[in-house]
Amino acid sequence: MDQFIRKHLTFLNTFWGKCLPNGVPSNHSLDLWDPAQGSLHPTLDPDPVEPMVSLFGVLYDFTARSADELSVNRGDKICVLREEGGYVLARRLSGEALVGYVPANYLSKISQDETLTQQPWYISGIGRNKATLLLLSPPNRHGSFLIRDSESNKGEYSLSVRNHAKVRHFRIYKHPAGSFYLEKGHTFPSLEQLLAYYTINWKVIQSPLLQPCIQKRAPETDQWERPRSEFQLWRKLGEGCFGEVWEGMWKNTVPVAIKIMKQADMRDDFVKEIQNLKSLKHTRLIKLLAICSVGEPVYIVTELMRKGNLHSYLNSAAGQELTTHHLLSISCQVADGMTYLEEQHVVHRDLAARNILVGDDLACKIADFGLARLLKDDIYSTTSNVMIPVKWTAPEAAIYQTYSLKSDVWSYGILLYEVFTYGQCPYEGMTNQETIQQISRGYRLPRPNSCSPEIYSLMLECWKGHPEDRPSFLNLRDMLFSIYKWTHHPFS
Ligand code: ATP
Numbered sequence: 001m002d003q004f005i006r007k008h009l010t011f012l013n014t015f016w017g018k019c020l021p022n023g024v025p026s027n028h029s030l031d032l033w034d035p036a037q038g039s040l041h042p043t044l045d046p047d048p049v050e051p052m053v054s055l056f057g058v059l060y061d062f063t064a065r066s067a068d069e070l071s072v073n074r075g076d077k078i079c080v081l082r083e084e085g086g087y088v089l090a091r092r093l094s095g096e097a098l099v100g101y102v103p104a105n106y107l108s109k110i111s112q113d114e115t116l117t118q119q120p121w122y123i124s125g126i127g128r129n130k131a132t133l134l135l136l137s138p139p140n141r142h143g144s145f146l147i148r149d150s151e152s153n154k155g156e157y158s159l160s161v162r163n164h165a166k167v168r169h170f171r172i173y174k175h176p177a178g179s180f181y182l183e184k185g186h187t188f189p190s191l192e193q194l195l196a197y198y199t200i201n202w203k204v205i206q207s208p209l210l211q212p213c214i215q216k217r218a219p220e221t222d223q224w225e226r227p228r229s230e231f232q233l234w235r236k237l238g239e240g241c242f243g244e245v246w247e248g249m250w251k252n253t254v255p256v257a258i259k260i261m262k263q264a265d266m267r268d269d270f271v272k273e274i275q276n277l278k279s280l281k282h283t284r285l286i287k288l289l290a291i292c293s294v295g296e297p298v299y300i301v302t303e304l305m306r307k308g309n310l311h312s313y314l315n316s317a318a319g320q321e322l323t324t325h326h327l328l329s330i331s332c333q334v335a336d337g338m339t340y341l342e343e344q345h346v347v348h349r350d351l352a353a354r355n356i357l358v359g360d361d362l363a364c365k366i367a368d369f370g371l372a373r374l375l376k377d378d379i380y381s382t383t384s385n386v387m388i389p390v391k392w393t394a395p396e397a398a399i400y401q402t403y404s405l406k407s408d409v410w411s412y413g414i415l416l417y418e419v420f421t422y423g424q425c426p427y428e429g430m431t432n433q434e435t436i437q438q439i440s441r442g443y444r445l446p447r448p449n450s451c452s453p454e455i456y457s458l459m460l461e462c463w464k465g466h467p468e469d470r471p472s473f474l475n476l477r478d479m480l481f482s483i484y485k486w487t488h489h490p491f492s
Pocket of ligand 1: 237238239240241242243244245257259286302303304305306307308309354355357367368
């Protein structure tokens with residue numbers, strides 16, 4: 001078994017070297033330990049009580065002169081349990097785990113920080129949200145984990161583990177004597193030993209620790225920052241609450257859309273939008289090309305979507321000519337982009353035809369991440385007075401401000417309605433207040449003429465009163481793709 005864990009859990013190499021040296025026979029056969037099966041054969045029982053633990057390096061060779069002394073070699077690392085006069089009671093970390101006395105002046109203390117920063121699984125300077133985002137983004141996968149400094153408890157740490165599409169965070173407590181623990185009574189002299197224990201006994205935390213999180217190196221300078229002189233503004237395309245959007249040219253060659261920030265006091269919101277654009281990448285999401293944030297006004301430069309926003313396009317002469325096949329294609333593309341956001345645990349919160357941009361060949365991309373938030377525990381709730389687009393918003397989000405991926409699914413149902421009515425406003429003639437009242441009484445928008453019963457039944461699924469009864473975007477995408485394929489090649 002030791003060979004198996006050495007081979008598969010190489011991130012703990014130093015530790016295996018200490019506790020499972022080569023040549024020590026293992027009691028377990030190779031295939032006994034399978035993280036997926038979860039068979040547990042803990043070989044690393046923690047000390048129930050760890051009195052005083054510190055890591056020391058050995059400066060000189062020392063040969064034991066009696067049974068209660070411990071032989072150590074220069075360069076060994078040992079764990080000091082207590083001091084007694086000029087001696088320390090120490091436990092060897094390499095070779096056999098022997099305990100004995102060593103002269104104190106033969107040792108030098110190793111600081112935790114010194115060893116920690118060299119560990120592949122330790123990432124400093126990130127909080128819970130960044131850790132979540134990092135673990136959920138490729139190349140990280142199920143079982144990726146990291147240890148970071150705790151945001152709320154200075155001097156302590158947190159363990160963040162990706163479990164399929166979720167990230168779980170565990171507080172690592174620090175005993176005043178210096179040891180670490182997740183559960184009371186299970187203390188470890190080092191974070192490395194704590195990880196080694198939970199790697200094997202992962203069932204305790206119900207999250208396998210399979211590989212350390214991979215952190216992409218931050219670029220030296222922001223790869224998107226460009227000088228303003230590289231851009232020319234041609235014509236105004238539209239205006240949102242952050243500012244104006246212009247069609248322009250980058251270095252006289254690339255046509256682009258340039259969002260120009262209106263007021264300096266909105267810089268924070270603007271920066272949030274930029275961060276969202278930087279971190280989320282998918283063909284169905286609007287692509288960030290450059291930023292000019294040195295000086296005023298700030299520019300966000302994105303790919304140009306020549307046909308503008310979907311709502312206006314559907315209402316235009318060209319939009320009115322679209323066939324149901326085109327409408328289905330638009331619906332599939334948006335569902336595809338939303339499936340990506342669902343995988344990334346990001347709630348858009350303002351999904352509507354006005355926030356979908358249309359390019360050549362009817363390519364559709366989701367835009368406007370001004371309201372998008374990374375999910376905390378799958379549900380984002382706000383009490384702030386943001387303007388809510390009531391007719392697109394799920395009742396639990398409009399009334400209780402409880403946003404989730406399922407409230408985005410509701411909005412997607414409204415977007416389907418907009419698409420299949422060629423851009424009609426939903427609940428036409430009703431005020432926001434009346435809309436909420438009607439919905440809570442069970443009223444739902446009627447089936448648009450150009451919408452098949454199958455598509456309408458998907459809309460009704462999206463508008464189920466209980467969020468958990470609504471389909472996922474993955475389901476919606478798959479169902480819409482099947483309908484799309486069937487209408488295109490019915491007998492293939
Ligand atoms: P807000 O950002 O305030 O929520 P919004 O989505 O309407 O509102 P913007 O994102 O600022 O505002 O966009 C305003 C309009 O500019 C859009 O409706 C669209 O018509 C046009 N536009 C925005 N980005 C692009 C783009 N990349 N390509 C083409 N047109 C765009």
